[in-house]
Amino acid sequence: MESTSVRPLPAAMAHSDTGCEDDSVRSAASDQIEALLAALPQSAAVLSFQDGELSIVAGNARFGEAVRMHRLKPGGPLAESFWIDRIQAYIESGSDTCFFETRREGKLGPEYHMCTIGRLPPDETGQPLYLFTATDRTNERTIEKNLRRELLSDGLTALPNRTGFGEEIDDRLKNSAWPDTAQFGIIAIDLSRFSRVNESLGPMAGDELLITVAKRLKSSLRQGDVLARIGGNDFAIFARLNNGLSDALHIVQRIQEALGSPIRLSGLQIRVDCAIGCALSLSLDEDPDDVVRKAQAAVKIAKRSGKVEIYRNGVLKEAQRRFSIESRLRDALSQGGLSLAYQPLIHLQTGEITGFEALARWNDAELGNVPPTEFIAVAEESGLITSLGRWAAYEAAQAMSRWDAKYGQPLPVSVNVNLSAIQIARDDVESMFEEALRYAGIAGQRMTAELTESAIVADPDKARKWLFALKDLDMSIAMDDFGTGFSNLASLHTLPIDILKIDRSFVSSMLEDRDKAVIVRTILSLAESLNLKVTAEGIENQALALQLQNLGCWQGQGYYFAKPMNEADAFDYWRARWNFETI
Missing domain, CATH: 3.30.70.270 (Reverse transcriptase/Diguanylate cyclase domain)
Known part of the structure; x- marks a missing residue:
């Protein structure tokens, strides 16, 4: 905090307390100043400023020690002159007080002082005086530096x-x-x-x-x-x-x-x-x-x-959208913001409605209509798929219960509920369906669990265990998107699979693409040899429906029959077609 621009200590500091020579007679005012300075625990001095030069009128022992140290280091670094500049700026500003911190290099590293300066009454000659103090903050700053290092590092x-x-x-x-x-x-x-x-x-x-x-x-x-x-x-x-x-x-x-x-x-x-x-x-x-x-x-x-x-x-925007979807989906699940749509499953030989596939739908107030492929992927990534899957199972069972109440007796239809491979890995699927059926008062044979091949391939032993547990509830098991995965065909007869669902990518173009038609026939032949039923997805026109009917396919779904519809419309659709209707 020293600077060579400050004049040496005047005669007023000759007292032994400061170690400086003093050949003059101190006035009563000087005695009071020195008593004041001696009582202060920090380095302190009374300064005067005249003709553009800063002078030391008196200083206590700590300040005198600092001056002696300064004399051993004439022409200190530029940083040490900072306090001189601040004092001069303060005096010229007319403010009552000023606070600032200085830093200088010491023998053991950086030294920090908190400096204050304030105005005193002028001396007997009318010369303005200023009280300057410097509190050593080196220890505190060292501790702060160490704490900050800990906060910023692993x-x-x-x-x-x-x-x-x-x-x-x-x-x-x-x-x-x-x-x-x-x-x-x-x-x-x-x-x-x-x-x-x-x-x-x-x-x-x-x-x-x-x-x-x-x-x-x-x-x-x-x-x-x-x-x-x-x-x-x-x-x-x-x-x-x-x-x-x-x-x-x-x-x-x-x-x-x-x-x-x-x-x-x-x-x-x-x-x-x-x-x-x-x-x-x-x-x-x-x-x-x-x-x-x-x-x-x-x-x-x-x-x-x-x-x-x-x-x-665009990747960051996609990530931000996924984050928004996750946040809004969490709220939607807790506040009933999602709904189920029901797409009819049609018996291709008789035209009878055998059931519905329950499909999650979400129309958000902020995000608009969010496609299932988008929010289900986010749910799987964020862990919300467990809550979403349970909600879908419970809601589908409750919908059947409400249909039964409207009709006055159990409807002769079932509802298919989709299972995610991640949901299967994380949740107790057996207890989920058992609770859904029990809460709704629905028999197990009226609910079908749809799962993809990947859900079985991930952990075959675990899959076999819970598949048989679902069969104990009298539920049916459908393998969705069959033909697009990597399942071991030899293991199909060892698993309690009831239905194979041919993926729409094979069905929708089978009339124009001979290879796709061969795949469909092969799957139908495989299912027949394993005593499995087959559902064809993606039937968009009557020609496809008739071709699959001729091939002996059991069941179909697609826009040719109906698009997914809400619960009330699904019930009305079933009632309208209940009296036998052909394809």
């Missing part, structure tokens, strides 16, 4: 965390020299199957894996790049790109090479797979947080594609 890997990553980026952008053609990029890295390591080997092994990965990633960086751990198993790299995408892909290659060799954990060799997404800034003025979000959106796509993904325009 305790496990010692890398910057998400907040610290943002500050590191800001610092690089502001304080580094950037060529006019340069841009920056963010490379996001998501460790695949990390949760399996925690589950199989324990959290300590998971921590060891993260530390090892962090070291390997750090070894792949260039000078000036910044590596951070921005999530549980998510890392990110900030890189200056002088050659745009080519530099980014070079870094990606180095990352893949660094993680290519297996890591030894608990005596096991573990290969680290990762999803990588990149985003490049449009200019150095672009908000880094936006670029980070774009990279994270790209890495989500990479997790599905298994390839390195570069952010493309």
Whole structure:
């Protein structure tokens, strides 16, 4: 807090308390000033300012020690003159008080002082006086710095965390020299199957894996790049790109090479797979947080594609829409914002309505009509599929109960309810259907569970167990989209499957495409040999209906018969066709 522009201590500081010579007789006012200064616990001095020069009238022992230290360091660094400039600016401003903090380099590192200055009554000559104090804040600032370091860094890997990553980026952008053609990029890295390591080997092994990965990633960086751990198993790299995408892909290659060799954990060799997404800034003025979000959106796509993904325009908007859908869907499920539509299932030989397929529909006040393919995918990704699936099963059973009440007796129809493979993996499907049937007072044979081949392929043993549990409820089982998956045909006869549903991609064009017609005939022949019934989806005209009827197909659905309709219209449609109607 010293400066060589301040005149040496005058005679008023010759008292032994300050260690400065004083050959003059102190006035009563000087005695009062020195008593005041001596009583202050911090460095303090009374200053005067005249003819553009700042002078020390008196100072206490702590201030005198600071002056002696100053004399050992003539011509201190520029930062130490800051307090002189602030005092002069304060005096000229006419304000009553002023507060500011100074920083100087000491023998043990930076030293910080909180300085205050205020006006005193003028001396006997009329000279204005000012009281200056300086409180040592070095310890507090050191503690704050250490706490801030902890807040901005990851305790496990010692890398910057998400907040610290943002500050590191800001610092690089502001304080580094950037060529006019340069841009920056963010490379996001998501460790695949990390949760399996925690589950199989324990959290300590998971921590060891993260530390090892962090070291390997750090070894792949260039000078000036910044590596951070921005999530549980998510890392990110900030890189200056002088050659745009080519530099980014070079870094990606180095990352893949660094993680290519297996890591030894608990005596096991573990290969680290990762999803990588990149985003490049449009200019150095672009908000880094936006670029980070774009990279994270790209890495989500990479997790599905298994390839390195570069952010493309519109991906972030898609991610934001998925987030909006998730938020609104959560509200819709809790507030009854969804509905079921019912598409008739027609017996192709008699024209009789045998049942309906229940299809979820959502018309949101803000998002409008959201297609099922969109909100079901979001539900699966967010974990809402369990709530959505349970709602659909309960609502479909209740709809049949309301139809029975209208008709006065049980309707001779069933309702098909779709099951997601993710829902099957996460929920107790057997108890869900048991509750739905019991709450509605509906017999099990009036409800059919539709599932895709992927739901069985994912875990055949588990699938076999709950499929037989549903059969114990007297429910029927339909395999949806048959022919598009990867099921083992040899296992069909070992599973309690009742119905095969031929995917619409085969049915809708079978009249024009000979190959599709062959596939349909093959499925019908397979089903007959296994004693299974067949439902054909996507019947859009009478010619298709007649052709499938001639081939011996049991049941069909499609726009030729009816589009999905609400609960009341479905009941009226059934009642209108109840008296025998042909195709």
